[in-house]
Amino acid sequence: MTAHALRTPNQLQRVLSADDVEALAIGAWILGTGGGGDPYHKLLNLRRLYKDGHKITLVDPMALADDARVAVVSNMGAPIVGQERLADPEFSARPVRMMEQYLGEKFDAIMALEIGGGNGLQPLLISALTGLPVVDADTMGRAYPEAQMTSVAVAELKCYPFAMADIRDNEVVIPRAASWRWMERISRKVCTEMGASAATCKAPRSGAEVKQHGILYTTSKAIRLGETVLEAKRTHSNPIDAVLTASHGKRMFTGKVIDVDRIATEGFLRGKATLEGQDGDLGREMIVHFQNEFSVAFLDGEPVVMTPDLICLLDSVSGEGIGTDIIRFGQRISVLALPGPECFLSDKGLEAVGPVAFGFDIPFTSVFGDEVVR
Amino acid sequence: MKRIGIDVGGTNTDAVLIDNDQVIAAIKTFTTQDVTTGVRVALKEVVEAAGPAADAVEAVMIGTTHYTNAVVQRRQLDRVAGIRVSLPASASLPPFCDWPEDLAEQVNHGAYLVHGGHEYDGRDMVPMQDMEIAEVARKIRKDGVNRVAISASFSPLTAACEEHAADIVRQEHPDAHITLSSSLGRIGLLERENVALMNASLIGLASDITQAFSDAVAASGLNARLYITQNDGTVAHADAARDFPVFSFASGPTNSMRGAALLTGRKNAMVCDVGGTTADVGCLINGFPREANNVVEVGGVRTLFRMPDLLSIAIGGGTKVSSDAHEIGPHSVGYRLGTQALVFGGQTLTCTDIAVAAGLADVGDPALVKHLDKGLITRALATVHERISEAVDRMKTDATPVPLLAVGGGAMLIPETMPGINEVVHVEHEAVANAVGAAIAQISGETDRIYRDVSREEAIENAKTAAIAQAIKAGAQEDTIKVIEVEDLPLSYLPGQALRARVRVVGEAAS
Numbered sequence: 001m002t003a004h005a006l007r008t009p010n011q012l013q014r015v016l017s018a019d020d021v022e023a024l025a026i027g028a029w030i031l032g033t034g035g036g037g038d039p040y041h042k043l044l045n046l047r048r049l050y051k052d053g054h055k056i057t058l059v060d061p062m063a064l065a066d067d068a069r070v071a072v073v074s075n076m077g078a079p080i081v082g083q084e085r086l087a088d089p090e091f092s093a094r095p096v097r098m099m100e101q102y103l104g105e106k107f108d109a110i111m112a113l114e115i116g117g118g119n120g121l122q123p124l125l126i127s128a129l130t131g132l133p134v135v136d137a138d139t140m141g142r143a144y145p146e147a148q149m150t151s152v153a154v155a156e157l158k159c160y161p162f163a164m165a166d167i168r169d170n171e172v173v174i175p176r177a178a179s180w181r182w183m184e185r186i187s188r189k190v191c192t193e194m195g196a197s198a199a200t201c202k203a204p205r206s207g208a209e210v211k212q213h214g215i216l217y218t219t220s221k222a223i224r225l226g227e228t229v230l231e232a233k234r235t236h237s238n239p240i241d242a243v244l245t246a247s248h249g250k251r252m253f254t255g256k257v258i259d260v261d262r263i264a265t266e267g268f269l270r271g272k273a274t275l276e277g278q279d280g281d282l283g284r285e286m287i288v289h290f291q292n293e294f295s296v297a298f299l300d301g302e303p304v305v306m307t308p309d310l311i312c313l314l315d316s317v318s319g320e321g322i323g324t325d326i327i328r329f330g331q332r333i334s335v336l337a338l339p340g341p342e343c344f345l346s347d348k349g350l351e352a353v354g355p356v357a358f359g360f361d362i363p364f365t366s367v368f369g370d371e372v373v374r
Numbered sequence: 375m376k377r378i379g380i381d382v383g384g385t386n387t388d389a390v391l392i393d394n395d396q397v398i399a400a401i402k403t404f405t406t407q408d409v410t411t412g413v414r415v416a417l418k419e420v421v422e423a424a425g426p427a428a429d430a431v432e433a434v435m436i437g438t439t440h441y442t443n444a445v446v447q448r449r450q451l452d453r454v455a456g457i458r459v460s461l462p463a464s465a466s467l468p469p470f471c472d473w474p475e476d477l478a479e480q481v482n483h484g485a486y487l488v489h490g491g492h493e494y495d496g497r498d499m500v501p502m503q504d505m506e507i508a509e510v511a512r513k514i515r516k517d518g519v520n521r522v523a524i525s526a527s528f529s530p531l532t533a534a535c536e537e538h539a540a541d542i543v544r545q546e547h548p549d550a551h552i553t554l555s556s557s558l559g560r561i562g563l564l565e566r567e568n569v570a571l572m573n574a575s576l577i578g579l580a581s582d583i584t585q586a587f588s589d590a591v592a593a594s595g596l597n598a599r600l601y602i603t604q605n606d607g608t609v610a611h612a613d614a615a616r617d618f619p620v621f622s623f624a625s626g627p628t629n630s631m632r633g634a635a636l637l638t639g640r641k642n643a644m645v646c647d648v649g650g651t652t653a654d655v656g657c658l659i660n661g662f663p664r665e666a667n668n669v670v671e672v673g674g675v676r677t678l679f680r681m682p683d684l685l686s687i688a689i690g691g692g693t694k695v696s697s698d699a700h701e702i703g704p705h706s707v708g709y710r711l712g713t714q715a716l717v718f719g720g721q722t723l724t725c726t727d728i729a730v731a732a733g734l735a736d737v738g739d740p741a742l743v744k745h746l747d748k749g750l751i752t753r754a755l756a757t758v759h760e761r762i763s764e765a766v767d768r769m770k771t772d773a774t775p776v777p778l779l780a781v782g783g784g785a786m787l788i789p790e791t792m793p794g795i796n797e798v799v800h801v802e803h804e805a806v807a808n809a810v811g812a813a814i815a816q817i818s819g820e821t822d823r824i825y826r827d828v829s830r831e832e833a834i835e836n837a838k839t840a841a842i843a844q845a846i847k848a849g850a851q852e853d854t855i856k857v858i859e860v861e862d863l864p865l866s867y868l869p870g871q872a873l874r875a876r877v878r879v880v881g882e883a884a885s
Binding site: 040041044045048078080081083084085086087088089090091167168195196236259261262263264265317325326328329330 | 764
């Protein structure tokens with residue numbers, strides 16, 4: 001890191017322990033609302049990197065200098081591809097290097113595009129290889145499928161340049177796009193050709209932009225959530241209750257998966273899962289739609305929870321997240337609603353990520369009304 | 375229809391003869407080190423006990439914990455080479471990468487990555503390189519490794535890459551036994567590959583065990599077919615089971631839970647099976663074991679098996695008890711219970727001795743445990759009860775009190791009252807519930823085919839109908855058939871609207 005990039009590095013940064021990384025994987029998977037990719041393969045890579053002596057520093061976003069250069073990274077594509085093409089840190093780091101080369105300057109820190117799912121761990125993989133610190137923030141506070149569904153897009157920050165690479169030897173830089181939606185359309189086409197999976201480095205952000213428009217402290221939030229689940233397991237208490245308490249969430253449904261209709265198409269994983277009620281929900285049916293992430297859930301035909309509220313499907317027994325790529329017939333699942341990031345509740349925010357953005361012509365109503373605790 | 379069910383556990387080998395769901399005869403013997411002898415003795419004894427009723431036994435169904443035990447105890451495992459067709463992807467996480475070190479050390483004799491594999495839509499990712507695979511195969515042969523597991527990305531969609539690699543390996547290394555990941559599992563490369571590697575490591579043992587079972591049946595003089603029970607409560611012909619030992623991994627717990635359901639007539643209950651080495655707690659829902667939800671670890675290896683949701687604790691009849699009763703387990707005397715436990719004239723204090731001293735069991739010679747201190751007995755039993763209660767409590771998913779079915783040779787160790795349990799049910803033959811479950815194993819039907827230009831609903835409905843028809847043809851009773859697995863994978867690389875649908879159903883054997 002260059003000397004000017006951090007204001008008060010000593011108080012505002014810490015080295016993540018191996019336990020932090022384990023907890024982050026669990027917390028990120030819950031916040032992923034089914035998407036962002038199963039973090040397991042990235043966790044495996046991180047365990048190996050830690051064993052080899054690599055260290056990862058997490059830095060408070062408020063410690064960034066206004067002119068610090070922050071790389072925003074993620075894997076793009078259909079999550080199911082990640083089940084068959086295993087994460088590789090070298091591959092994740094390539095677009096960051098491409099971007100540095102394109103800009104002719106080095107980054108000072110790395111930030112996740114989305115804290116949800118495996119993408120919440122993506123900056124850590126790159127950090128282990130490059131030594132750059134990871135910023136404790138992201139631009140979604142969860143996971144979303146498209147480029148314009150971020151806090152920085154809602155704030156109308158610049159959407160370019162953009163770098164992406166696949167596992168063969170294909171590299172693409174998009175120097176300019178007319179809008180975030182255009183950036184999404186063009187990059188998605190490339191991503192589909194690359195096998196519905198690409199490593200990306202989004203438009204770089206300045207320290208000032210991160211402080212003003214990033215969703216702050218989401219990495220440490222995910223770590224705390226993961227610790228809660230691990231603690232519940234250690235003490236044999238109910239992990240679902242622990243998650244609800246820790247996240248100020250609400251239980252929406254308890255049931256068993258009776259059908260999964262799913263297709264990888266146009267660079268996304270789309271479909272719906274049907275759950276048959278159990279326990280208190282006996283005789284009721286919930287259908288949860290998804291486009292990489294869970295978007296809207298209908299209970300007996302009525303929409304009951306929708307984005308930007310987080311729809312989290314957890315294993316009823318272990319409390320671990322269930323992704324849109326691994327959900328399957330017979331699983332017993334608890335459906336939880338967690339409050340969504342505040343920046344998406346404005347008209348502009350809802351236009352980008354509300355139910356209409358996912359093709360549902362219904363007005364947004366939050367499960368949490370006005371009593372939101374964040 | 376008459377059948378003999380046998381359960382070969384780590385401590386006991388149990389056998390029952392069943393005629394249309396009625397237990398005609400039941401016996402319990404100790405497992406022997408060479409397996410065959412124990413099965414031979416069990417067969418002989420159950421046939422004798424049944425007398426003339428043993429005529430016309432049509433099938434012998436054997437369940438065994440040998441494969442799980444081999445992995446868990448890290449013994450009798452073959453050396454395996456893994457070949458993954460996936461480069462340039464997935465290079466940082468090679469085969470065996472998430473195996474526990476001690477197990478990998480024994481089994482991993484080569485983890486190779488070669489170019490190829492498929493995309494999510496079934497297309498080839500990059501061209502395969504035949505020379506590269508041939509070179510790997512020659513290296514494996516030179517290393518003297520004869521078990522090979524081959525995996526490829528998206529092989530559940532199309533096995534073309536795995537099959538092509540297997541052809542090359544066979545040419546270069548004719549002695550190799552090859553397991554393809556596509557024949558074992560679903561989407562999830564690492565977990566599917568793990569199962570293939572584990573299967574490959576058990577081929578030698580599976581060959582010995584199935585041979586031992588065949589020999590024992592032949593020696594019994596019975597003119598009966600031999601079946602091996604499977605994880606999902608169904609059976610496979612011995613010849614088919616030989617190549618896929620992993621499908622028999624969890625047959626023990628499945629059998630004991632289904633046996634408990636039949637013996638007690640209860641369909642919804644908790645089940646606690648106390649054997650010689652472990653107590654397994656599971657949950658029966660509508661007569662079937664509740665399945666594990668997601669990832670299942672076997673011997674520390676992550677898999678996506680369909681298995682009963684179980685909690686095993688180290689409490690069994692053979693579990694060692696320290697002389698002050700402060701430590702119980704985790705070690706068990708296993709099949710040596712008959713010589714090492716105090717009541718059988720041995721020197722080791724076990725849970726069986728505690729049960730006999732407390733008047734809960736009547737085995738061996740009670741005089742040999744008379745000297746045990748009353749306080750010690752009470753303390754030991756209290757600990758055993760506490761651990762079992764805790765395990766039962768952990769496996770319950772809601773607060774409503776339910777009955778608990780007590781089965782297994784060590785069922786007397788189960789407490790009579792527990793929090794959240796309104797009744798502890800004991801029945802005749804509870805000690806051999808496992809063998810009963812093997813004898814009533816179910817019939818399955820499966821379809822796995824590609825449908826073109828029909829809707830998804832139609833394709834799945836069609837696959838279900840075909841699977842049910844197959845199960846009925848194989849002898850299942852129509853009104854008991856239940857769908858246990860549905861998986862569909864859209865194949866967008868094929869022209870038109872193509873979908874691969876796989877459906878598995880099971881049903882009770884028609885009497």
